[in-house]
Amino acid sequence: MSWNFELAAGPFGSSLDGPVWDGEALLFTRQALPANSVNNRILRYDPSNGETTDFRSWTNQTIGLGFSRSGTLYGCQWAGRRLVRFNRDGTTSALSHKIGGLYHNRPKELVVDSQERIWFCDPHGDLRDAIYPQISD
Amino acid sequence: MVSEAFSPDFRRIISVDATFEKAATGFIFIEGPVWNYRDSYLIWVDIIGDTIWKWVPGQGKSIVMRPSAHANGTTFDHQGRLVVAGWSNRNVWRLELDGSVTTLASHYQGKKINTPNDIVVKSDGNIYFTDPSNGMHLVGHQGADLQKYLDFEGVFKLDPDDLTLTLLCDDMTFPNGLCFSPDESLMYVNDTTDHYIRVFDVGVDGTLSNGRRFAELHGSGPGHPDGMKVDIEGNVYCTGPGGVWVFNPQGNHLGLMKTPEQCHNFTIGGEDLKTIFFACRTTVYRMGVNIPGLVVGPAA
Numbered sequence: 001m002s003w004n005f006e007l008a009a010g011p012f013g014s015s016l017d018g019p020v021w022d023g024e025a026l027l028f029t030r031q032a033l034p035a036n037s038v039n040n041r042i043l044r045y046d047p048s049n050g051e052t053t054d055f056r057s058w059t060n061q062t063i064g065l066g067f068s069r070s071g072t073l074y075g076c077q078w079a080g081r082r083l084v085r086f087n088r089d090g091t092t093s094a095l096s097h098k099i100g101g102l103y104h105n106r107p108k109e110l111v112v113d114s115q116e117r118i119w120f121c122d123p124h125g126d127l128r129d130a131i132y133p134q135i136s137d
Numbered sequence: 138m139v140s141e142a143f144s145p146d147f148r149r150i151i152s153v154d155a156t157f158e159k160a161a162t163g164f165i166f167i168e169g170p171v172w173n174y175r176d177s178y179l180i181w182v183d184i185i186g187d188t189i190w191k192w193v194p195g196q197g198k199s200i201v202m203r204p205s206a207h208a209n210g211t212t213f214d215h216q217g218r219l220v221v222a223g224w225s226n227r228n229v230w231r232l233e234l235d236g237s238v239t240t241l242a243s244h245y246q247g248k249k250i251n252t253p254n255d256i257v258v259k260s261d262g263n264i265y266f267t268d269p270s271n272g273m274h275l276v277g278h279q280g281a282d283l284q285k286y287l288d289f290e291g292v293f294k295l296d297p298d299d300l301t302l303t304l305l306c307d308d309m310t311f312p313n314g315l316c317f318s319p320d321e322s323l324m325y326v327n328d329t330t331d332h333y334i335r336v337f338d339v340g341v342d343g344t345l346s347n348g349r350r351f352a353e354l355h356g357s358g359p360g361h362p363d364g365m366k367v368d369i370e371g372n373v374y375c376t377g378p379g380g381v382w383v384f385n386p387q388g389n390h391l392g393l394m395k396t397p398e399q400c401h402n403f404t405i406g407g408e409d410l411k412t413i414f415f416a417c418r419t420t421v422y423r424m425g426v427n428i429p430g431l432v433v434g435p436a437a
Binding site: 091 | 275282330
């Protein structure tokens, strides 16, 4: 058998990541430099009409996304070196940013289990381009 | 030598044998120093250490406020009240003389502002502040909301009486340090990302116009445009690569003060206003200079 790929959305001209299904549409992230660029976004592709819309801007290089069973959206903020929660009211809350007193490296991808625990990977990445001001640890 | 002259005029400001002395140390990431002229003490903040500090000559340091919502720039109004760029708290607030806190600004046209960074008070009492977004991108930020809403990073004027916010400039990448010329006919605003100082004419209504490039700060060494002040002659001091850069009012680069650590901000203080206090990451350094700075807060 062969796979048939179909272009759903894009191209967007920069790196994409974090695809996650919200029940009706596909959310995914777009990364740009610098970290404070508006083009760090979560986009939403709606297969019912083929349209891609902005879901959230200024995501500070959020890469991986994940929903909990209760529908809460979490993200791995690469530039912010932390996990965040994208609240339904449009605000964004900082979650875990340290372990054992040290800042995370570069949280990248996450998944939420049935007990609402977040599992994430934290590769070392390149910390040199972390946005000013950087902290020594 | 801890300073380097690019023009003979520089030695009128900094003597060749001037040195850095530690005033206070043991902090994480300090910023926002201001000298209270009337009562002779220094205020600064430790952003990451979440504390506002005070230093009195001969007495040493003490805590003014902790936690401080990761406060950043500070200044005094003409009543001697500390006015604070609230950064992680995403507001501008005032520490009243009774110790209570009054929020002066948090939204512009219904949207939450970014992360107020540096702040000055004009002689007429109006408050001017820069509002870049870096506070919400900072690693370790612990504010309540990391979401940016304004689609610009602005310079604002805040009327302390009716709390009206007026947007003065919305086209800089990262507006940060700001200060008036001694006669307040000019305002200087620097851009951390784009490494330059812009100068504006200040109108009779306090708004800014005719923005043009005053100086660029490119070079090696750690540091970038951040804290900025003028002395009574109108010379402009600005953090940059390697330390604090000094320009004459025409924008000519006179010299460099090579700070022992990366300097993010400084103030000109001391009883005769001839001591610069440098906020350098972990330590407040001081150095004597020959030309006085400007009085901040009440003169007497």
